[in-house]
Amino acid sequence: MIMTDDFTFVYEKEYWYISVFVNSVHLDVEAKLDELTKLIKDKVKNLTADDLSKISWNEKWVKKVQDMGKNMYIESEWNNFLEGFPYHEENTNLSYNKLGWFEFRVEYYKDDPEKKKEIEPILIQQIPIVISNLFEDFCALKVNDYLNIDTESPIYDFVISAKTHPGQLEWTEEQINNHKRAIGDWSVVYTGSWPDYNEKLYDNRIKNNLSNRTSELHYLRRNSGFIYMHRENFENFFQYMVDFVMIPTARIRAIQFALMSINQSLDILFLRQTKEIYMEMSIIEEKMRNLKQLRGLIQTQMSKVYYELDYNRRQHYTAVLSYLVNIFNLKPNGIIKRITDKFEIIYDSMRHLYQKKQEENQQQTEKSINILNLLFSLGILADFSGLLIGVIEGENLISGTINLISSIVIIGVFLYTVYIKVKITMEEKKEKVSETSDAIIINEDNQIVMVVRKEPPFKGQYALPGGFIEKGETAEQACIREVKEETNLDVEIIRKIGVYDDPDRDPRGNIISHAFLCKSLSSFDEIEGDDDAVYAQAFSVKELEGLDLAFDHEFILKDALKLRNLKKEN
8 A cells, every 4th residue: 555644545446447349240249258257367366477577676566466366356247339330440351340348347355354455556557467468369369350459558447445544534625735645646557656756746646636525536547547435425326436437438438449440440541542552442432431430420429428518417427528538539629530631631532543543544535536536547548449449440459459458457456446445444444463472481390480560451460471572573582582671581482382362361452472481591599570570489380379360371371381291291
């Protein structure tokens, strides 16, 4: 517990909120939550010093958190917020149909009030950090593709207290200022609690107490909240706090998660639109319409919030809503405006591209008209030749020769015109195809080199080293170059595994991959991620089992292992 002039708050319990997209067609969200809850229980009961690396320098804290984990009570619940929310994740190329949040009700030392007195804010933050890492690992498994947890944000942690020591205080402005260090440490869970923090920092932390009662303290932050209530208030009115403070916070945070996801999808679509290797404009236009529909659904929810702010007469509730809208930047001129501006930018860019396409079509049409005019001219010349020949009697050889030449020219030009029209039609229908090279680098210990992608699609996911074949390169040359750029390894190609050309393998469009089995000419100790890779790493085959790899690299890897095993047998 944190002391300021011998004053402390006593821990009561916590509520964790995590925003989630779900595809209920492919996944039973309740069953998945049960599985996740069991994993959390198993994890916290067996915390290691490595799990608690942020406080590993303080052995006493590590032991306390480990003991808290062994004595943690937890129950969970799925809260469905928006049914029929058709969100398509452009980075992973996966679709979802629900937006909501997971709620975890957590309590350490549920039946031991004396042990609760020893819990400090610096200890409280450790287990949610560990669980956030667990969520990332959980979502990286392919079986959990259709569960999209907000792992970019910390778990929202509401910490509840219903007791202080020594004694109970009336929270006047003077008392808040007197105990600002204790309040400051409990009201911002995810920050440090160093004893030499200056007064100005704590002055800022005690601002914006949303409670209008001197028997309570209500502090809301972007990633955590702190609620203190006198014991009598807690026992009689805590459900009000759940309904009008905590649930609105979870709802607003889910809206922010959805808006940020739409914002990222717009960024990806804009990049695809500006590069020729990406999908057809009609597909981008359809995706834009879908994103616009999602924006409309979210704006409808925000309209309800704005209505409450305008017409609800409950002063405390409207103060909470107003503060939440502000800290999550959901004001009309915040992230919603940024998204609207991006829609306009992309639409303007699309109009420019359409205009350019129309100009190209017009040039092709003019070319066809010129050819037809040429045909018409040749037809007139042929008729003139016939009249001329009719005047010159007896010259059958000359007549036949002129007619033959005229006919050949006319037929040739006609066939050329047909060829041009067919070619134009085929080019308009033909989707642009780009080619890449991917490398499967395996050593004698059955370790395989993987990279973590730096950019969409599949940003943050493991993938085989590789990239686009540049102009003038062979697929083999591109493979060797990309491996060097992304892993710092020099490789030799053993053989080609195959060509992978499923039109749906890459969300950017029709992109064909040439896959090669390679051996490294340098030690795996020299692996170093660069270029389009966040980092590169060698994995055993077993470690890769179940991981959700980017693109169709799971199938390429399986083919490579089969090929390698066959080679060993022979």
